[in-house]
Amino acid sequence: MTTLRPTTRPLTIPRRSEWRTEIVDAPPEPAPVFDYDVAIVGLGYVGLPTALAFHHAGARVLALDSSAARRATIQAQTPDISDADHARLSHALGDDSFRLTGDSTLLRSAAAVVVCVPTPVDHHLIPDLAILRSACATVVAHATEGQLFMLTSTSYVGCTNDLLLAPLRARGFTIGTDVFVAFSAERIDPGSSGFAQEDVTRVMGGATLQCEEEADKLLRRYAADVHRVSSLAAAEMTKLLENTFRAVNIALANEFADICRALDVSVTDVIDAASTKPYGFMPFYPGPGVGGHCIPCDPHYLLWQLREQRIDAPVITQAMTQIAGRPTHVVDRVQTVLSERGIGIAGARILVVGVSYKADVEDLRESPALEILASLTARGAAVGYLDPHFASVTLATGQIVDGLIDPVSFSPDLVLVHTRHTAEDLSWLEPGQLIVDATYRSADLPERVLL
Ligand SMILES: NC(=O)c1ccc[n+]([C@@H]2O[C@H](COP(=O)([O-])OP(=O)(O)OC[C@H]3O[C@@H](n4cnc5c(N)ncnc54)[C@H](O)[C@@H]3O)[C@@H](O)[C@H]2O)c1
Structure with a gap:
């Protein structure tokens, strides 16, 4: 990486037009250190098995749910999950590398943040985006350099752009350099033991090529295969x-x-x-x-x-x-x-x-x-x-x-x-x-x- 700086330290502040510049090598930026490899936001039918799949694959997992009742159910090991996931949960709860929490400020200590909250419709069959908007706003508010953000909730085409990309840019982050953004919907089939989550290919689109690379690395921690598409929108539409x-x-x-x-x-x-x-x-x-x-x-x-x-x-x-x-x-x-x-x-x-x-x-x-x-x-x-x-x-x-x-x-x-x-x-x-x-x-x- 290179940076531009004045050749001499001015005693009085010169006008900008008087500055001469030379290119010097800057020391490499230290890679950000995170306590967790991935944070899962929303531990429902999809989020909890996903958190357990990451943990089973060796990742340090921050498992975040805003509902105290849901966290209590998970802590008591009584959620409606498969027998295999029950075994994983029992192991995860006794392991330091799995943290169940309701504290969203911890999100900044995760290298990747996966949003997995509900996207229901109301009684008039109109999409109710309130939960997703709120979760994404929290995630963006705690965003820190070096993080990957992945939306996995099903939604409309352009949602990742509206709820993650644009607000992250508004906070001053350069996408693909400072932070990374991708969409990859979950394909889990709750209650079905026919298709293990790990065996189902994940379809993924990134905001930039670098975003794609980062998201690919994350998903491959547990997914057998990742199918990349050309854009966030293509992944959402899939x-x-x-x-x-x-x-x-x-x-x-x-x-x-x-x-x-x-x-x-x-x-x-x-x-x-x-x-x-x-x-x-x-x-x-x-x-x-x-x-x-x-x-x-x-x-x-x-x-x-x-x-x-x-x-x-x-x-x-x-x-x-x-x-x-x-x-x-x-x-x-x-x-x-x-x-x-x-x-x-x-x-x-x-x-x-x-x-x-x-x-x-x-x-x-x-x-x-x-x-x-x-x-x-x-x-x-x-x-x-x-x-x-x-x-x-x-x-x-x-x-x-x-x-x-x-x-x-x-x-x-x-x-x-x-x-x-x-x-x-x-x-x-x-x-x-x-x-x-x-x-x-x-x-x-x-x-x-x-x-
Ligand atoms: N259930 C399925 O069969 C299925 C399959 C594939 C994809 N999906 C998609 O996955 C997404 C999640 O669905 P689900 O069935 O897991 O939902 P769910 O209702 O089972 O669980 C969502 C969890 O998110 C938590 N939550 C809500 N807002 C939060 C916030 N701001 N911060 C932290 N936690 C929060 C809730 O307390 C709840 O525990 C949806 O978009 C859905 O369309 C669902």
Whole structure:
């Protein structure tokens, strides 16, 4: 590195035009010393496994969550994570190189800061960026030279620029020299043991080539492979394509299921058969709707952004409208099935099996079951549910529904199978019980009718 300085020390301060300069070698800047290799901001379904994966790979990890309740759950080793992550957590909590904290001032002691906070939508399906904005503002406020900042929360295209790059520049940092910025969405599949986090390639875009290099080094600490794209925006858009692809295909599967029922064809037979084609087909399955923090939310970040630019996206819009309306479709179908047996929905007793949004996760976020329970109640039904993961659930109306202890004494007129956890025991079902199968895959319940 070189620097410019006056050749003589002036006794009186000369005018700038009188300065002569020469180039001299400056001593190399010492590399900043950090106490932690990486800080993870937000220790939820994604952030906690990520922090544990880094620690397992030998990194010194600062694990930051602003929620005292969440930190207490982690400290008590009771979060909803895989068995493998539980083993890692138990090891990490007893290790000096893993620090669980709520103190954001410590962020300046980490070489890299990974932001992993929620990006939900509100009741009007409008992106709610408040949490992400606040987390990024904190990160920028504590930024120090030499740090790498990586956004991993799913968001709109340009978000990394708006919430990290521009504010860091405004603080006087030169991106790619003083600090480094990248985007790399998480692809973790909570509750699924089929794909270890480490084995899934990370897609990453950097603000500059040097940012890319730094981010690549960080991700390769635990990820088997990193796929670099040409820009931050391309990396952001890749995540939106992945989840929009799923949303559109689930909407198509739902539509096919309705068509197949009308034509008296088994939709699961058809999907299984089509899946034998080794190219050009990927199976998606119909269901009662979608939940979790990705598919019901992420495409709305794209649609929201497109609306501002007056860009129409009719296929995505239609898919998201159908997905959002699916719980109402389930309730309509339940009402029809009951009335075909001469039972009115008002006063009917309906038991919902499984309320989490997918099997084997303790996650109610955006679960269609909540809307279904509320809507059945609004139509006058008496509702109950079975789910070993939840003692009670609170509906959007504020109503609290307690989980059933004894399904038989509830004497349901109709059982709606919403989610089948692996350990769910349905042996209590009596022959002749009216069952609507919203999973389409409960073939072991021969008397079921399909959604
Ligand atoms: N859950 C999934 O299936 C999944 C999969 C891939 C990607 N993602 C994306 O990952 C991101 C995180 O999702 P999640 O499911 O882990 O969220 P989550 O709700 O499970 O957890 C987020 C955590 O962040 C904490 N937090 C919020 N604001 C904070 C702040 N300012 N500082 C520190 N901690 C803060 C919360 O207390 C919470 O513990 C989202 O953008 C989501 O779209 C989620």
